[in-house]
Amino acid sequence: MPLSIDIVENSSVPYDKNQLKLSDGGGLYLLVKGSGRYWKLAYRFEGKQKSLALGVYPTVGLDEARLKRDEAKVFLKQGIDPSLIKKQQKAELNNTSYQTTAELPFVKVQEQVTATPQIYTALAQSKGTDIEQRRLAILQILAKVNGYHINEKELQQKLDSLGFRVSFDRIRTDIAWLYEQQVIDMDRASVWLIHLTQTGLDVVDSRCWIPGIQQPEQPK
16 A cells, blocks of 8 residues: 555554564555654565665655656666666765865865865766766767667777776666666667667757756857
C-alpha cells in the first residue's frame, strides 16, 4: 500500500525496536529511526540485493522520493547501477573540495572560512560548465560520424582527442543522462552502442536547447 503524508510524518518506532521500515512500492521505503526518517530504494543488480539512499525526510518529500525512485529505475532498465551515478557525483564533489583546499595552502584560517563558499561556487560552476561542454561534444561527435552512431570506446578516444579526458565510468554516466533526455538511443551489450536521435541532432543544429547541455556557438 502506498504511503501517505500522514503515515510518513506520524509513524514511530515500536518501543521494542530500533527502527521501522515503511514500504511505498517499487522498492521505495522509508526507514524510521530515532535519529530521523530516511528514504531508501531496494533493488537488485546483477543478481545482488542492494540499497540506495535517496535522502532524508522532510528535506526530500514523498513526491520527490518517488521521482528519485523512478529515475533510478530508468538506469536499471539500461543495465546501469544507479549507485554508480551517485558515487560518481560524490567523487566529483570530493575532488572539488580537495582542489579548493590544495589551492589555498597559505591562506589564514579566518580568511579561508570567509572565502570558501565563494570558491566552492566558482568551482562548482566551472565543473558544471565542463560537464555541459562534454555532453555537447558527445552529440557533436555523433552528428559527424557515419550513420549517427558510435560505440563507447570509440567515443572515449574522440573525447580524449578533444581534451575531455575522463574516466570510462564518467562517460557511461554522461551517456545514461543523455539517454534520459532522449537526445540519444543506446544498445547495451558488452560495449554500448550510442545513436543520435532527431532531438539530439536538433540540439547540435541549435534548433532546440536542453538544460544541462551547452548551447552550440552560433556561426559568425
